[in-house]
Amino acid sequence: MGISRDSRHKRSATGAKRAQYRKKRKFELGRPPASTKLGGRRIHVVRVRGGNVKHRALRLEAGNFSWGSEGVARKTRVLTVVYNASNNELVRTNTLVKGAVVQIDATPFRQWHESHYDSSLGKKKAATEEVAETKKSNSVQNKLAARQSGAALDPLLNDQFNAGRLYAVIASRPGQSGRCDGYILEGRELEFYVKKIKSKKH
Numbered sequence: 001m002g003i004s005r006d007s008r009h010k011r012s013a014t015g016a017k018r019a020q021y022r023k024k025r026k027f028e029l030g031r032p033p034a035s036t037k038l039g040g041r042r043i044h045v046v047r048v049r050g051g052n053v054k055h056r057a058l059r060l061e062a063g064n065f066s067w068g069s070e071g072v073a074r075k076t077r078v079l080t081v082v083y084n085a086s087n088n089e090l091v092r093t094n095t096l097v098k099g100a101v102v103q104i105d106a107t108p109f110r111q112w113h114e115s116h117y118d119s120s121l122g123k124k125k126a127a128t129e130e131v132a133e134t135k136k137s138n139s140v141q142n143k144l145a146a147r148q149s150g151a152a153l154d155p156l157l158n159d160q161f162n163a164g165r166l167y168a169v170i171a172s173r174p175g176q177s178g179r180c181d182g183y184i185l186e187g188r189e190l191e192f193y194v195k196k197i198k199s200k201k202h
Contacts, residue, residue, distance in 0.1 A: 003031065004028050005028050007066055008022075034173040038078060042058040055177055060178075063075070081094045101167060117144070121161045168182050169184040
């Protein structure tokens with residue numbers, strides 16, 4: 001029968017039934033949800049109004065995630081969906097939608113942090129401190145010292161680096177753009193969602 005977004009089939013505000021004076025129109029159509037799942041990349045191209053194109057992601061496994069406080073973005077794997085404010089069923093079925101809280105692989109961000117600040121994160125700290133340092137020029141040493149002076153990492157974020165998984169929010173619309181991009185949770189927002197996730201588990 002098809003999905004229609006018209007309101008002519010609805011009763012009026014006073015409860016009167018409206019007369020049917022025309023049939024469905026192409027511009028009133030709706031399409032079934034993409035319900036993007038975790039898995040090997042599978043994207044369908046959909047021709048839409050005006051000859052434009054939408055990229056309907058049916059399965060995705062990776063995306064671009066930005067680390068806001070550091071001003072850096074990296075492509076990384078999406079591991080699992082952990083929270084969705086709208087529907088728990090979307091968490092159980094690992095459905096990727098805008099606004100969902102997911103766990104992502106921390107490795108690309110750990111590698112960037114270690115090369116940028118020349119200091120290790122989490123568990124690797126003790127092991128790497130024993131390794132002999134490579135020679136660096138005075139200018140490089142001064143630059144790294146300046147960076148390290150302002151490199152304070154959120155304790156909650158540090159715990160996640162230890163586990164190798166970071167909490168992030170999807171900011172793109174996988175069913176429309178065919179991408180799963182977002183940002184790493186930090187500060188007050190991270191505290192809020194960690195509390196929510198813990199309360200869901202009990």
